[in-house]
Amino acid sequence: MRVVHIYVKDVTGYIEIKYKDSGMLHSIEFQFEMEDRAYRSMLDNIPISFAIPVFKSARFSAVEVPEEITFDMFWSRYDDKIYSSKKRSEAQWNRMSKANRCTAYNYIQRYFSKLPEWQTRKKTAEKYLSDELWNN
Secondary structure, X not given: OEEEEEEEOOOOOOEEEEEOOOOOEEEEXXXXXXXXXXXXXXXXXXXXXXXXXXXXXXXXXXXXXXXXXXXHHHHHHHOOOOOOOHHXXXXXXXXXXXXXXXXXXXXXXXXXXXXXXXXXXXXXHHHHHHOOHHHO
């Protein structure tokens, strides 16, 4: 789950937007009071794939709240238990920052979808982490 907090200039509180791992909207919570007209206007202008860019303006600021992602979550999602070394992968994982862990975890499906058809297999989990393939 990805969480984004939207801060509105001159307003106390924030809007919390949660997205499923698939990128689809999960929920929106307004952590301050506003008129119904303003709610409708906000909801009409929150496209799922553009939440952060849309709200990075003079009036708004958006900050993605990193989720605590465990190595077991990564290991399960990467799913390369035959060729990858769990011990080496976990050691590499433990050297990473929380932000990089979140990014690496969220990029796995995109990495798999971008593999060329001629490539017979993905890189091992430890190679994915050490080469920082999510930054390519």
